[in-house]
Amino acid sequence: MSTVAFITRDMAGTTQHGNFSEDTPARIDAAHAKDISLNLSPADVESYSRQGGNLHINLANGQELVIENYYSYGSSGGKNLFLSQDGDFTEVVLEDKSSGMLFATYEPLDLTGKWSAYDEMVFLDVDRIEPVVAPLAAPLFGGLGAAGAAAGVVGAAAIAGGGGSDSGGTNGIVPTVDDPDASYPVSGSTTEPVVITGTGAPGSEVTVTVGTSTATATVDDDGVWSVTFPVDDLPEDGNYDSTVHVVDPNGTEFDLDGPSVVIDTVATVDLDEGQAGGDDLINAAEAADGVTLTGTAEAGATVEVTFQGVTRTVTAIEDGTWSADFAASEIASGEYDSEVSVTATDTFGNSDSVTGTVRVDTTTAVAIDNGQAGGDDIVSNAEATAGLTLTGTGEAGASVSVTVEGVTRTATVDADGNWAAEFEAGSLPAGEYDTTVSATSTDAAGNTATATADLHVDTVVDPLALNSGSIEGDNVVNEIERSDGVTLTGTVEPGSAVVVQLGDATETATVDADGNWSASFAAADIAQGSYDAAVVVSATDAVGNTSEITDTLAIDTEVVPFTSDSVTDDDVVSLAESSAGLSMSGTVEPGSTVQVTIQGVTRNALVDPDGNWTAEFEAGDLREGTYEATAAITATDPAGNTQTLIEEFSVDTEYDAPNIGDVISTGTSVSGVFSDDFEAGDTIHELTSTGSVSDVSGTETDLGNGETLYDFDADVPDGSHLVVNRVDDAGNSSGTLVVLEDGAGATVLNHSGLAQFNIDELNLVHADAVDLTLTEADINALSGNANKLTVHGESDDTLTITGATAAGTETVDGETFNVYTIGDDGTTLAVDEDVNVLI
Template sequence: MKTIEFVIRDQAGAVQRGILAEGATSYIIPAQVGQEISLNLRQADFLSHQRDGNDLVLTLVDGTVITIDSYFNDTGSPNRLFISSDGYLNEVGLVAVEGNNLHAQYGPTEQWGKWSPSDDLIYFGRTDTATITGAMMGEENEVSMLAAPLLGAGMIGGGGAVTAAAVAGGAAILGGGANAGDAVAVPTATTTPTSPSAPTPAPTPEIAISLATGGRNGKATITGMGTPGATIDITVEGTTQTTTVDADGTWSVSYDAGSFRDGEYQTQITATLTDQNGNTATSADTLTVDTLVNELTFANQAGAADATINTAEAAQGVTLTGSVEAGSTVSVAMGAVTLDAAVDPDGNWSATFAPGDIPAGTYASAIVATATDKAGNTRSITQSVWVDTEAGALTISAAPVESDDVINAAEASDGVAISGTADAGAVVTVTLAGVVTTTRADQNGEWTSHYTAGDVAQGVYTAEITARVTDGAGNTRTETDSVRVDTRVDNLSLNKIEGDNTVNGVERLADGGVMVSGTSETGSSVAVKLGNASANGVVDAVGNWSVAFAPGQVPEGTYNTTAVVTATDGAGNTATASWPVLIDTVVDTLNLNTPGGTDAVVSAREAAAGIDLAGQVEAGSRVVVRFDGTNYTATVDASGNWDVTIPPENIRSGTYQADISIKATDHVGNVDTLSYTVAIDTYAPDGPVIESYTRDGDGIRAISVEQSDDALAVHQIQADKSITEVAASTLENDTRNETNFYFDSTVPDGSDLIVTATDAAGNSSGTYLALDDESANTLLELTNPNLASHNIETIDLQFAEEAQLSITEAALLNLSSNTNTLIVNGHADDTVTIRGGTRTGTEVKEGQTYDIYMLGSEGTLMIDDDISVIV
């Protein structure tokens, strides 16, 4: 701690002075009733104020503790506390807050000068250098002296700064007082008050430079204090001004801004005082001058390399960046919009003009960046930019393409032309159904783009037409249209005559003759021939048509003929379809081999491969199999063997009886049917529930599983990822409703097991049992491709200490062909990491609450809510 002076003045005006000597960390100043106590300290020196009984305890920021003994009293004559430094005096008001703490409030500042009753309490000492900023721009920028150190600093010029320190004055440190480490500080000198009419002159005059600041009318004003009536010479940058100290002890001089060189630099300020007795005193210090913004640049060009802002760039907003003197502010103006730039501590600035700040059109604009530094200096820089957000003229001709806005096959074959208008000489890019051509508008602004037969894809569709022009600034204008392309007759079909292209005797006579039918594009007309007979048909509103040939138009006999239909659509396109037709009679044999394997039951595994139905029929017959409400046409070979496969996706899951109907139509149209019922059972049993395991020093000796009507088996996952069945003896424990598996050989530590349940239909599901390998943080990754054959639907982590399971969608989908849902059981010390999962809610199953997660687009995870989950 530095030496601290203090003064005590009693009610009679007697003054006692003393010091708190350097070196000690705590002091006691005794107080009486009605005293004024002034400490040579600043506000910033205090850390806290507290009341301890009647004592005032002051803690400084350096840890020093000053106790004013008996400061508080109830006599009606309270003590008053002041702090003084650099010629200023503040009274300290103390307000009780929480606990013993006090809040300090500092009263108005009193300044040394003309004789005042407070002069005994004022100190000039502790004149550490301080910095005060100001400006030299006008009256409103004059710097106040209140609450500032007497010996301080200010600003010079349009933005320069100056630092001025005290050079003379201050209170002397009197002898005596407390020694370092002593508990009590005792005042050492006592004086009595003197009359204002009889001051004692100092043998050496005092002088202090109190402030150098930008003042009124663009001048720099230096003020200070000294001996009243004395002459003071102030020299700055070789220019000396002389003034007289006023009667109140203050003086000031002003310098025009032109007295200082432009730039950022330091210069000497010297004050010399000569009193009326010829005594002199001199003060000097360094003055910092700042009259310019020393850096302001653009780091980029608006509109990029071509200095042009086009439509796309304007739509994204325009960002300007640059650098400036650190601590400055920057405003950026473009057109009627001015933005305050963001400036980081290193002086890098940026400002972004939003799309709405940039008016559309074609025009030149200037971007002006203006910086103001901490000293108030300003500087501007400008860059030019061209704004062009308008493309040229463009139309697509309104005249119908190919006269009716429909391109048929004949028109496509001889080429198609698309035309329009644009600015003369403009390059127009034309797209017809994805085929791009380029053309140029002639002197009249007309353009035409030609497409060859190969450019127009065959089919029935709407072809989008796009025309685009791009100007030199990169602006584009696009016009669109469309044309209908129809180069084929859609939906033309010829149904088999009488269902099988065979007409027998009954069919020839039934319902007035032979019906020929089919479909065609609506709006078409059809002409049908059967042998040598002809008939015209009408296509109805949904595209169906039919014609009847009377018995007299179909000669009797056994022969082959042809049915031909020719359709003409509304666009003029034509198409034909035909069938060979047999005119004849009988069905000999029709049977079905038993489906479902040896047990006549289709399991989930068998259903996953599809159900093969087969049998025998008369050679040349057509067989249609109806399975569970859906018809399938069988394949019949030359020997009459037929077969058909019901695809897996058409076999409903569940346990039910599926009806099968086989209808055979021979080559003359005779029909025979056969009905059959097949048992379907695709529901897999629930995954086995593991109840316990038994281990010895080297591994696992046995496990117990909840009893089941299904066949249970245990498999071991080997180190090479192969999976083998574990040889074991089983024992049913009906008391516990468990099946015990006693392994013939111990399953070694580090191995995992799969316990499967298989029902009578051959459906199976497996539980993956993660075993404790006597090390925490067991990591389980389900990437073994061999797991798929065991239909794993449950992961059991409860017997693995601090197990960690990591699973992806691909791994989950590989585990089972039965379902894409995986159940994970475990405890709170287990963790499941889901890669790409999303939590969707909870579900209670058999009394256990599970957190539900979607894994990818297909997988579902049900995780015991005790387990920690990382997504």
């Protein structure tokens, strides 16, 4: 992108040459320029716009040129813009349009045949020599130095004038203007006229034009001319380039540039509207920071600003604005109107004055009423719940921000100077505390004032508590505790009234000076059973706040559940059951303890987490025999309640082994047996020689006299033995082993089938010459009922008893038996006195 050359000329006629940079936008400062010529043609320019005091030129190639301060005020007056290229010289006339855009018209200036004041502003673009003194003569005198250029000017004038004895004019005299580059200032106080002089051929008619004013003269005989413009005949304020038109006696015409005339007879000054932040009003904050007053005047003018009796002297800057600072100490506090007086004197000595008024308002006030919240400055719960209105006074129309506990509400002071701020329900934190009300007022001027007041908030009955964890020691009322009555206690705010409800009963509590309360309930107030009784404690404090707490109190006056299972399935304890140990069970309230007592023997039951209890009695805890017994079962639940259940049952540990009177033998087998004490339900079993057990069936025949014949359906062969077994109604089982094999020995006791029976009697009568050895273990293995064995036999039978001790005799059913004891556990052997016993 190429650079654009420029030429500027100031009021003194001094020109400066230069080039815009290649940047976009490219800038030059024309603050002191009167004329600006750009090396461009109108076709090169796309648009013009005004932005502040600057002229922006957008070129067709996309480049943007900025002529800064083109519209600034100053001694240079209005500026002239020209476009020049290839010797053409065009003036640009700009008219304002909307939004800062400018409408341009172009007025080409014909510089041919005259000495022009703009010759120095022309771009010829001939070998890039620019500018030249005489544009049209330059091709004829190109390359000349300064003297040659001057000669070229004279030659050009002569050619343009024509006539004369030489090449043209009268005697070749070319008219001139004295000091054409001079500038004549005319201010409002100037009385001297503007005089423009020059030379020419005597008799020539000279016409000088300054703006819209024209004066004429005739060249005298000395070749001198002079025109005078009285001050009153000059045009209005502005910068004017004078022109001189000369017609010599031969009719040759000459147009010359004359000196410039700068007319400035008026100074202007303005005071901006909207001082002190835009509202022409100084509030306390603005006054505290000091105030700057502003306005406009001619650039460079001296401005005197008087405010509050203080005068500041400042200078209007290039853009025509001025500002004067006044310190806070120079502004009196209060509320009043203050005059501002401004006088501006420009560089020509012209002056202008203006006055204005600025409002000063640096004071305001706010207050909070005494006796808030119903008159006592105490906010109760009812007041807080209904919504709280805080009130006060202030400057009418002021806005008031009221803050309590971080919650802010706003209000406006009415015409009477009163304000009210509404705090809706829930705005303030609940509790009892002292707080501060802060009210900040901001009036129309922006002044602020703050007031504070103390406020007590009491929205709770504090503290209200129930000593629930220590009622009767464990917070559970058992039957004993209920019968004595129950007292509930707690704490509350001193001076409060407390009402306590327990279940359906209500009592008014007594409250001491320290806030300890108690309420007593009689046994009749508390229903028996196991349940949670509702406890409701209501309190009302001295300011009318109410509080309520609820809880429950466990009432447990019974052991529930509490059950006991039957001692046995049939409620009869047999010998086997007694010998195996007796177990009792049931259910109880979890966490309870259970004790069971039978026949003076007490056992503590085990209670699992689900409340299932079991009490174990060992063999021997129940005495043997047949009798009615009771079990006393006592449970104590976690609350301390005690309850006893009684279970009745029978004990039947007595049994009779069947007695076999005789057998029916064929010599090789047995086909039946006789007995004098057969009972219904007695069974007969065969112990075979192979070690197995088979049931023997047959037919019972009552023979009278208490004797019964049991006739087998199938004979029992020799080598086998019989077991006659009896199970009574109590479930006691007892059997008699009948040995049938002659000469039987140890193999009898080794038969595996004996384990099925409780053998309490051994009958050797029906076998000859039985030779049997018995040990303590053999005896104990035969029967689980007791450790006693009764042996029936005859004199051909021999019984060897290992480790036995004779212990006397006993008589059973008229028959004598020798008694022996074996070992230390009470094993006993009763042997028919006819049997041979070896110890």
